[in-house]
Amino acid sequence: MTAELSRIRNFSIIAHIDHGKSTLADRLIQQTGGLQAREMTEQVLDNMDIERERGITIKSQTVRLDYKASDGLDYVLNLMDTPGHVDFAYEVSRSLAACEGALLVVDASQGVEAQTLANVYQSIEHDHEIVPVINKIDLPAAEPERVKAQIEEVIGLDTANAVLASAKSGIGIPEVLEAIVKYIPAPKGDRDAPLKAMLVDSWYDPYLGVVILVRVIDGVLRKGQQITMMQAGTQHLVDRVGVFRPKIEIVGDLGPGEVGFITAQIKEVAQTNVGDTITETKRPTAQPLPGFKEVQPVVFCGLFPTDAADFEKLRESLGKLRLNDASFSFEMETSAALGFGFRCGFLGLLHLEIVQERLTREYDLDLITTAPSVVYKIFKNDGSMIELHNPADMPDPVYIEHIEEPWIEAVIYCPDEYLGSILKLCQDRRGIQKNLTSVAGRAQVTYELPLNEVVFDFYDRLKSISRGYASFDYHQTGYREGDLVRMTILVNGELVDALSMVVHRSQSEARGRHMCERMKDLIPRHLFKIPIQAAIGGRVIARETIAAMRKDVTAKCYGGDISRKRKLLDKQKEGKKRMRQYGSVDIPQEAFIAALRMGDEG
């Protein structure tokens, strides 16, 4: 199977979300005959249900294509389709590490956006050759020439080799294939050197067990070989070597420059570290690869089963999900209000949403999600430091010397007309402006922001004030001290632990008022009036009152139909079961979710 190095091209397709990467991949697969027309679906590589439903890519996918170029020679192209959303940026970085070049897809009507920049810079860091593909030129609003100019001005990338294409209508596809062969360099590698391969990704497949995606650097990887994972220090026997076309094809071996997969009777994904170096046990390489930066969850929230009896099912389901997504974490947590559940860590809010949705759908669980929060560092008077994942665990302020919170650097890219309101939003969220430029009607602003201001509802707000035109990218820059306090919510004098949150003192009053108003709308009237208070320590900072119910009685008697009244009573009692009791107040579960979403106004 081993292809000659000079005939191999390894490339990632990178872009901002929705610019058409997966659709372009479809066309490349189709053109090279990887799939028959009847086997094609749109974005055929997005094979997870949730990817298909949302029309986005979450996991990178690799496909090996055979292509006869216009020079008459046969080439092997390894295509890696990557996700565009910032939460899955680590997927992009892994793919890029396994390639020599990238197709930079840019939507001809949208132009350069935040993830375009973030991903292209990553690619440049790898010294990649980049071929710009100006996509969607079929759209009436397409302005390929302006976008080309923008790429030159903003990214500083030469667009002489750019291809104008429409992945949807199949325009420019032969040109893209030719450009890949022509501009993207062939991999280098030494076939006779000791085996050195990069563990690019791994996942659990119900039929194959753990599947490992590899990129061979030097040497040859073959079935029956005893391999060592250098970082993990484990040894395995390779029992299968193959490639994706995109269907699985078993091959004898993989040589230098090639991308493919192996299985080695590994039971759990957790036993494999992405970025690890795979070598031959009896003739190991002297120099392991540098490895990948580890991904750290940045957003945390509690997940609780609506029905306490589902706790074990939730634990199992989280375990199963983690088999295929090592990037989220979970540990058990208890809440006076919500009972037993898990505190889970995610790469971002979309990641959170997706895990939550998969739990609900694939595992049929009803969940309550608590407010997203970040990891705070609490420095105590006694010199110790604890990492706070859950606001409910915050120690008494008298023991706290100071608190640090994570900050990010955010790059926002938007049409000039929305700049004013976006700057205001950043300012309101304690942002510190670092940079502001504007080229060709599009502004780029860089802000430092506390992450906790962003996990809340920043993204939703940004989208709504820019009517969806602003794009946003961020990376964490470290911890800084902040005047942070824990705000609690009291309903009828009872503390509702699931609603506790850490906020900056300057924001506490507004946030508290907002929470009280929300809860006022979300808790139904009771037979008595219910005060709702937001407090910091013992001090109440905001208050609302739910008036007592005034009328709830069935006027009619309906002859002697008592069964009807009993049904109503059963319904009421059923409804009560779906509520959480705080003292004598029943809070509907939807209230927690809705209060914490804070979608409308922050």
Place this chain on the structure above:
Amino acid sequence: MRSATVPGPSRSWSPPASEADGRELAVYVHWPFCVSKCPYCDFNSHVRESIDEAGWREALIADLRHEAALTAGASVVSIFFGGGTPSLMDAATTAAIIDAIAALWPVAPGVEITLEANPTSVEAARFAGFARAGVNRVSLGLQALDDASLQMLGRPHDVAQGLAALDVAQANFGRVSFDLIYTRPGQTLASWQAELQRALGFGTEHLSLYQLTIEPKTRFASLHASGKLLLPDEEASADLFELTREMTAAAGLPAYEVSNHARAGAESRHNLAYWTYADYVGVGPGAHGRRRHAATVRTMKPEGWLAGVRAAGHGIAEETALDAPTRGQEALLMGLRLTDGIDPGRFEARTGVALDEAIDPQSLAELRGLGLVAPAGGNLRLTAAGAPLLNAILARLVAG
């Protein structure tokens, strides 16, 4: 009066005093037909081109016969013709049914025989006939005292016709009640006050004043869902309810039940049977009954019910034995509708559960603390403040 069938002093019958309580029976007869369907109505009522009255008469009597065989020894204290619009029934049919009941059961002296009537001129013209058949109480569906509202409610009569019918009714029957629907779209406190004041001026002994509720699967429900029908909100509705209670009390017809108001002694005996959880027999389509710890419900659809009676000799679709806790629950749901509430002794005798065991003690204490349930001692009853909150109170109070 038809001396032949109506029990009067000439009939020598007296209830066996020892078990009178358990052996009093109310009989409900459902006539499921109306000339048109009112848009708010979710009663089991149907519009039919033509009705085979003789067939219906026979079937209703057969259905009664089935019940009589199972309630031997009980005496009938009330007969109620409900619907639908039973005033569309032929008076001869009414007479035949009353006769049949009197033949099947002993009938208590002073038995109350009520007929629901719509106040159209056609029906009013037949009131004398109903009186001759033995009906001694009429419940008139007046519903509103202004034409625009009657139109909105889709009623087949106007105010003038309604009031004329009321006059005829009061002339023909010893006892008359009428219904009004309030908390109508756009109704203000002032307009209802005027309307109710006028209603109280007719000197009628019994008023059923229902707040308009939107029932699923009615035309009002779809209008309501699409925002084309707006009802007064909870506050306004509570104010209207309070005003109604104040005005009726002042006029000497205090509320004795959530929606029913009467001069002392003029309460509907029939409805009291439901609310005090007495035994009642229900015949005709969709009628409900409670007989000796069993709940009966009859086939809803008129044609289905008729076929059922012809095939099986009764129209019962479902008969369910009620265990003691369920009976307790039912007695609570009904009994707390009454201003006088529930008598613990009677409750236990009727249901087989002690009242204390049927309710959640902690909630009871809370509700008393809130002033919604009257203090301990005597009947279990809601206070004036608790009355408009009955459903929410029951949800807390009923044990289990």
